[in-house]
Amino acid sequence: MAPLEPWEKALVDGKKFPATVHGHVDCTDCHEGSQSSDKETAHEGMTARPSEGEAKACRECHPDVAETFPSSLHSTQQGYWTVLEARSVPENHAALEKAFGNHCAKCHASCGDCHVAQPAGVGGGLFEGHVFTAAPPMTRSCTACHGSRVGNEYLGKNEGFPGDVHFREGRMNCVNCHDNHELHGQPAACAECHTAPEEMSMKPANHRYDGLQTPTCESCHPNTILGGDNIEMHTVHGADLSCQVCHSVTYTSCDGCHVALSEKTGKPFFETENTYFTFLIGLNPGRSYTRPYKYVPLRHVPATPNGFSFYGENLLPNFNSLSTWVFATPHNIQLKTPQTESCNACHGNANLFLTIDKVNPEEVEANQNVIVEEVPAPVEEETGTP
Amino acid sequence: MFLVKRSAKKRLDFMQKFQWIGILLLAAFLLSGCAPVNEAAMQDESAASPADLAPVFSIQSALARVVGKPAEPNECLKCHADKDRLIETGDPVEPIAESESKGVG
Numbered sequence: 062m063a064p065l066e067p068w069e070k071a072l073v074d075g076k077k078f079p080a081t082v083h084g085h086v087d088c089t090d091c092h093e094g095s096q097s098s099d100k101e102t103a104h105e106g107m108t109a110r111p112s113e114g115e116a117k118a119c120r121e122c123h124p125d126v127a128e129t130f131p132s133s134l135h136s137t138q139q140g141y142w143t144v145l146e147a148r149s150v151p152e153n154h155a156a157l158e159k160a161f162g163n164h165c166a167k168c169h170a171s172c173g174d175c176h177v178a179q180p181a182g183v184g185g186g187l188f189e190g191h192v193f194t195a196a197p198p199m200t201r202s203c204t205a206c207h208g209s210r211v212g213n214e215y216l217g218k219n220e221g222f223p224g225d226v227h228f229r230e231g232r233m234n235c236v237n238c239h240d241n242h243e244l245h246g247q248p249a250a251c252a253e254c255h256t257a258p259e260e261m262s263m264k265p266a267n268h269r270y271d272g273l274q275t276p277t278c279e280s281c282h283p284n285t286i287l288g289g290d291n292i293e294m295h296t297v298h299g300a301d302l303s304c305q306v307c308h309s310v311t312y313t314s315c316d317g318c319h320v321a322l323s324e325k326t327g328k329p330f331f332e333t334e335n336t337y338f339t340f341l342i343g344l345n346p347g348r349s350y351t352r353p354y355k356y357v358p359l360r361h362v363p364a365t366p367n368g369f370s371f372y373g374e375n376l377l378p379n380f381n382s383l384s385t386w387v388f389a390t391p392h393n394i395q396l397k398t399p400q401t402e403s404c405n406a407c408h409g410n411a412n413l414f415l416t417i418d419k420v421n422p423e424e425v426e427a428n429q430n431v432i433v434e435e436v437p438a439p440v441e442e443e444t445g446t447p
Numbered sequence: 448m449f450l451v452k453r454s455a456k457k458r459l460d461f462m463q464k465f466q467w468i469g470i471l472l473l474a475a476f477l478l479s480g481c482a483p484v485n486e487a488a489m490q491d492e493s494a495a496s497p498a499d500l501a502p503v504f505s506i507q508s509a510l511a512r513v514v515g516k517p518a519e520p521n522e523c524l525k526c527h528a529d530k531d532r533l534i535e536t537g538d539p540v541e542p543i544a545e546s547e548s549k550g551v552g
Binding site for chain 1: 520521522523524525526527528529530533534536537538540544546547548549550551552
């Protein structure tokens with residue numbers, strides 16, 4: 062989408078907005094400042110983005126969401142810290158916090174970033190003349206931030222690779238799968254449906270693939286669960302494979318992201334060394350009750366040991382404690398893929414598996430828990446047995 | 448026989464003389480249904496319920512606070528709904544330095 066003009070970002074729909082529920086609230090109740098025909102007077106003490114922080118402006122009418130959202134991944138970006146803390150040591154946290162504030166924190170989302178305006182990190186600007194929307198507009202909100210990988214995959218923007226079937230055929234929006242409880246970080250709501258004892262005892266998620274699996278493919282495709290349909294591959298593989306192993310196609314991987322502040326402008330910038338397409342199956346580094354798969358697709362993330370060297374030397378001394386090829390759920394699902402063509406499309410096909418020869422020698426140690434040592438043997442196609 | 452007839456006539460006279468009192472009593476009873484409800488008494492009764500004492504949030508209660516306000520001139524909206532005024536009063540646009548970022552973020 063073309064960048065908005067400054068006036069476009071702040072233009073309120075004078076007919077539609079006053080007719081909405083939020084239009085009945087005095088502007089200054091949320092934005093503070095004061096009612097005045099003089100701009101300077103009106104804007105004195107004004108808050109342009111009143112849902113930031115504790116979301117005080119939203120809390121009065123939406124207390125349930127406002128209570129949990131500040132601790133949700135969208136708000137805290139805890140996933141970053143889970144990784145940074147694992148790879149660093151406490152004495153380096155101050156330098157990393159500075160780097161995080163300059164380069165990563167802009168991806169934090171507040172209530173308004175999804176429900177009334179584009180996130181500040183992608184330029185801001187009201188969606189529809191300040192008319193609030195319950196479901197975020199996908200391309201102006203969700204994929205405006207989650208664009209380089211998820212957005213491009215889902216919408217079919219990677220040349221030569223089709224968009225996700227849920228978009229192509231179903232025109233499904235992100236929120237059709239990722240419901241409000243998940244996006245607002247409301248684990249109590251998850252537990253209303255996920256009632257198994259193992260699930261009830263889980264701690265809140267501290268990264269994307271932690272805790273309850275929401276959404277799950279099986280929520281909409283219950284027949285695919287072991288023995289639920291007549292598809293032999295589903296029966297044979299059971300829970301050994303994540304759905305994406307067979308039903309996703311080539312996706313993006315990146316290498317070596319470095320961050321720094323510009324010498325010219327003082328502004329933060331990043332540089333990634335390489336971006337390329339991959340489809341590689343590896344071992345699930347965190348098999349659990351909710352993610353029991355032995356094999357999952359792996360995506361290379363742009364983490365690198367000296368990525369934060371602008372802020373200090375050797376800030377990630379435990380870099381190898383986490384893999385650089387990580388559990389991925391590519392958002393380009395297809396009914397038929399190269400993997401579903403036959404058993405031996407995967408069995409015996411080393412090209413599809415993350416074997417040690419495909420790993421950068423400097424990263425072998427970090428990826429020990431995901432590298433496939435032995436590619437599954439070819440099978441007799443007629444009988445389907447090894 | 449004569450005595451019986453006489454006593455019956457007396458009863459009839461008595462009833463005719465005082466029938467308006469009965470009509471008045473009946474009318475008063477029927478009209479009592481239209482009397483205003485003693486709201487204070489009802490509130491006192493409901494106040495005795497501990498469940499109702501708990502503060503109950505509803506979006507209606509929050510809206511009632513603002514919807515009931517007398518309409519005031521909205522200076523914010525006057526400006527922010529006026530494209531020309533926004534352009535006229537907008538801060539000068541500073542040239543944004545081209546991002547030095549390279550690669551996929």
